[in-house]
Amino acid sequence: MRDIPDEMAARIERGAATLCHVWRLERADGVVTGFTDHDRDLAVDGLVCRAGSGWTAVGLAAGAVSAAGALDDAAITEADVAAGLFDGAKVELWRVDWSEPGLKVRLWAGTLARMRREEGRFLADLEGPLAKLERVVGRTYGRMCDARLGDERCGVAAAGRRCDKQWETCVGTFGNGVNFRGFADVPGDDFLTAYPAGSARNDGGSRR
Template sequence: MRALPEGLDAARLCQVWIVTRADGVTLGFTDHDRDLVVDGVTCRAGGGWSPGARETAAGYAPGQGAALGVLDDAGITEGDLAAGLYDGAKVAMLQVDWSAPSRLVRLWTATIAAVSREGQAFTATLAGPLAELDRVAGRTFTRLCDARLGDARCGIVVPPDATCDKRWATCVGTFANGVNFRGFPTSPGEDFLTLYPVEGERNDGGRR
């Protein structure tokens, strides 16, 4: 448990959540019985926010948590959630002295990884800062295509009932789309590491 800085009285503390969307919009919520201004952000009372279950990160594990809330026309709205405006939003949780909101302690920061809804309530799944270590960056070099059939990288209009097994032969033979193939069909496989010249065979590099 984090120790409180000197001068903070646990009896006067409340929870505050500050949410910053990717478009720069910032919203604040508190479990106190009246609105508070914290770090220049008006944190609304009665916004329905409360902490859910939290999984503490161990070592380099990313750690996850949840925040529970209620849809509210003056706060987080159904339309904004549906539009994905809170995807990737930053959430900071603080403990604040409600009698002097400038006196506070920051508990943690997280990113909204997913939002699920049930009626007028929602649950935001929060990923800790180390979750960035799990993010896949760049491309995987494989013989198979990594585009999705019909997407912008694939570039074709999908015929009815078409499926694609991601192979070069299928891309060329079935869809005549070799120019947009997003794999590396001539890449050597794992067995390439174990190959060696064999006496009496044709050792011209054609066998991979």
């Protein structure tokens, strides 16, 4: 739950013209930089936040989001981005009253997963507190085999040959059903509309 000062809440409610956004980045090596969309540099908690950086963000969700801005030789250099110095940085976005910088509320916090260059600007991939829940961990269920033909999990000596990762091909062509790494019986979307047919075998067994 956000702790919003009463006066700040009142100014946000009435849409005060003195409100701006402030980004705070703390790199893994301890270097802290700040940016603001105000038209002048702004000192917040002793940190000078640079104006004119062009920082923008899309969809500040709890999971993964992205941000973009201009490369600034004094703050975010191409060399630092290429070296990955901002990767893993802690990121905070604040709503601040520039006329009284002590009045502020934190809108979002997360991690800068990766920063890259693109046509004179940077693109940053940000991860919110729930981003870890969006990651795929371990194997996923699917009808196709997720092994590579001829690798250790597959076990088939098939150098130079290609396979479509289907159960039928694995069994019929290679006789390797015991090592099939897919789930051929996983129901697909067609299962939702399937119904018993008089000419079909309706014994509750596999549909293969």
